[in-house]
Amino acid sequence: MDKMLSELFEIAQELLDGSQDTGRLERLTPGELVQRVPLGLGPKGVPMDQVLDRMRQVVRYTPKTSSPRFFNQLFAGCQQAAAAAEMLTGLLNVSMYTYKVAGPMILIENEVLGRMCRVASFPDGFGIAVPGGSMANLVAMVLGRNKALPNMRAEGSDGRRMTFYVSKEGHYSIVKNAGILGTGRDNVRPIDSDDRGRMCVRALQAAISKDIEEGAVPCAVVATMGTTVLGEFDPLREVAEVTRRHNIWLHADGAYGGTMLLHPEGRKKFDGLELADSLTWDAHKAMGIPLMCSMLLTRDPHVIRECMGETADYLFQGDEDLLNPGTRSLQCGRRNDTFKLWAAWLNLGDEGWAERIGKQLHLAAYAADRIRSEPRMSLCQDPVSTNICFRVDGLAADEACTALQEAGEALIGHGTVREEVVFRLVTVNPELLETQLDTLFEAILRLL
């Protein structure tokens, strides 16, 4: 293993150097790739040094999500303490079901979840780590459904229609999950948004009233805290007034925006969060933690256990329940996704997170100013977080994104705002320099 480790660290070094490189992104088509790197598996093995060579080539051609030219998704860059912990996690390879197998990692997970609950104004709250925001939303939907229909878990559906509510700007996982959970994709009500892309509370109230009149059982309202395209926040306190009135589960989907809780300005967007029942918060998006690092937090400390608790005597042996998170997790065997977040939090502290988010917001403001100052570009609206949506006169955003990628200039995505396809720039990498944003805008304008 020793020789393997030293060669591995060389590759890691090259990878880190390459990620910080400001040179153009190299992009190969699938056809070009398989010509340069043989990927096929066969009956015969290959010695370890050749495996490492092959890995080195694959790494070379893999898009660099920490590159200053990567703006494609709601994550970018990498917090260094988290990167170190992530590499050790793979070597340690414990499964997070019991203290017996995972030892200190269980205490670390409890510390991280407890701290996130307090930040989220769930002082007695509880949480579980899940493999992604879609899965966090799925668990929240199970909790809401099972609270609305207490016999559901044991007996299954009684045939009454079960409805969910999310704004048209919300994440597609709500509809997808409804297809999985047996409540039906058609029973997710897409609620109109206001002119900034925030859920329209009057439309929400109308949809709920209509469903109740028709005998349906509203299971949960999902307020989106950081929409995928505009980065907007639903008006949580007003939404909570509606859910409280009808005793419906209120889930805050902060998969993307949850991180803003750690910034004094961002926190204001969450006014009313103490009235929500659950919160999705992905640390692998805006916090620079390697994938996956996603949490579902609940205000009530018992509800996850009530709706998801299991026993299995072949597995959960020794130690008290709190130390055996497998008794209440979505998965059985589970990778350790919290050591890396703990390491980053230890490194930064709450104050370091606030500073880091401040940098992201500053970059967003810089980008918005740059767009305002350029006659051929215009903002769809003033950014409230780290998403900047804009149009360029004479450019189709989707075609322009492809052209930028093909030229190796940048990986950037597009989104649809009020039926117009526009550029969506995301400034979640706090290491980014203003000059690197300038480079991006110049590359875009060169397409004209």
Place this chain on the structure above:
Amino acid sequence: MDKMLSELFEIAQELLDGSQDTGRLERLTPGELVQRVPLGLGPKGVPMDQVLDRMRQVVRYTPKTSSPRFFNQLFAGCQQAAAAAEMLTGLLNVSMYTYKVAGPMILIENEVLGRMCRVASFPDGFGIAVPGGSMANLVAMVLGRNKALPNMRAEGSDGRRMTFYVSKEGHYSIVKNAGILGTGRDNVRPIDSDDRGRMCVRALQAAISKDIEEGAVPCAVVATMGTTVLGEFDPLREVAEVTRRHNIWLHADGAYGGTMLLHPEGRKKFDGLELADSLTWDAHKAMGIPLMCSMLLTRDPHVIRECMGETADYLFQGDEDLLNPGTRSLQCGRRNDTFKLWAAWLNLGDEGWAERIGKQLHLAAYAADRIRSEPRMSLCQDPVSTNICFRVDGLAADEACTALQEAGEALIGHGTVREEVVFRLVTVNPELLETQLDTLFEAILRLL
């Protein structure tokens, strides 16, 4: 990052040395742990060198799943090419939804899934990587349910009872998932096993007939290929005769036993697999791949897309559908869990896997012989795979496991076989030496 990387390398080196160490396992109670290593997070950050020191301490006290004294769960040890790939995966940090973001890793995943489908006798099959066997089973249950009730995905339940079937020795995730999927935990029929712990097909037929008579809709039968305690295999071909007769989805849960497909003797246990509709296969169990590495494979290449397919124009941009696995995966953002399996497979080839499994089976046979030769120990039954269940006259297995753990002798679990609590030894680590098994048995006998 450079200094971080070299210190990290040192910690990794210590960890690998410690894992191969044959010395006693160090175990701290939660109270002792927090006294030795401060785990709390606070408002102020801590410099990177101190973070690395703290991480070094945490690593020291984390149970070593690659130790020759670790027999606790259905995984142990670590394949070296996989370990290397896993460490790079965290640094690369691509999300496996699109070719645009993940590049060659998508082609690698397709290669791995294709190879596994062919091994599983699904020549035109299809697969997805999922975060664990429980989730693979969940997806299989969704497929079965939605095929039985084609309006389910869009409209939700119509109130008819939906039933699933799994043997009493099957995994608890089937019941748990029924609680999540809205079909009801009570509607999972626990089917009696025969005297070796294999599903009794006559009991299965009777349960299905009764449910159909009563108007229920059977959604899937789960055949367990490698039970958690005895490592037994349900009679797949006979089960398939029943499911074909009634047109019910047949899912083979090979989370643990799937690996045996790569061994000529093990393959025989899967007679009839070509008649199954889906297969769960965890490479993070018996294949020595770091967690998570779990696949759901289907015989029909289209069914996953039919039952799980989604579009999202903010995300799935460019490239053809096959290159954007996010359009059909359970998750949205998704960690790359297949690069490590590809690296191991490249290193070993099919032949290397067979050899590796041969070693595991040899160790199981050695352990069984050792037990047979010791008058105070007896086997519950002859092992068919890598699980050896046995009793020791005068020892309560659960108490003995705790005593072994407290003495640092071994991490080993217990299970219930025909209402008796017995030792469950698992020989999934092929690096284990016969003398290390001797050491375990001597430690057990010293407890007498």
